[in-house]
Amino acid sequence: MKWGENVKKEIGQKIKELRLAKELTLKDLSEKADLSIGFLSQVERGMASLTVASLEKIAQVLEVDLAFFFTLPQKHEANIMRSYGQEVFSVEESKYFYRLASDLEGKSLEPVLIHLLPNQGREEISPYSHQGEEFVYVLEGILTVFMGDEEYKLNPGDSMHIFSSLPHEWANFTKKLVKVLCVRTPGIFQGDKG
Missing domain, CATH: 1.10.260.40 (lambda repressor-like DNA-binding domains)
Structure with a gap:
């Protein structure tokens, strides 16, 4: 897809x-x-x-x-997102997002489950910065993370927490799906409220 x-x-x-x-x-x-x-x-x-x-x-x-x-996923019960109600949306060809919370109005954090498809190319990497913070937890696969001039490999159970003003990007250079839980502020679809 x-x-x-x-x-x-x-x-x-x-x-x-x-x-x-x-x-x-x-x-x-x-x-x-x-x-x-x-x-x-x-x-x-x-x-x-x-x-x-x-x-x-x-x-x-x-x-x-x-x-x-984007057309954002529909709202569900306040504060609860049922697993059967999760909607998938793609922002990039190599990444698919599952929004994990339903009612984000007035909240700072946005939790998202991200699936990174295999065989991403290095030419697709373009580190960028923005306001806020990001917490990433690797659920499955090996995630390659670029932070500033450094490159790291994160395995299942590894995590990172950064100020998003540090240029960063992540990729899946493996032949298997990578799944990560990302909690970000401001949320990707909330805009800059600061």
Whole structure:
């Protein structure tokens, strides 16, 4: 299961509409988001996928929360998410997110179960930073973590807790699925409330 063509087109269309509404050219957006014009053109036409890091840069330039680009899972019982009610959504082609809490309004933490598909390439790694903190616990597989200039391998039962202002990224370079529990603030779909 990969980031579907419809999702790519919807995100691309939203980016283009916002860019035009703000009277920005592709060149303007390219310079401010530090992404190539050709790549942005492909994204707007639904022909290329974005990483979370790239989409966050674009969202920042266009002055919207990351959540603006996605249809969020429906709310369930307040404070409880039943296992049968978990909805899967993909932000990147190699990562699938299962939101583990239902009512995040007014809460700072966002717990997410992330499945990283096997055989990710090193060329896909683009460390980025943002406000807040992240706690990651490896449930299954071997997770490769990049923090600053260092690279670490985390095994099942290993964890990390970082200030998200440290450039970081994680990947699955193995041939097996990697599952991690991530608790982050601000949440990926909550925007920056600070």
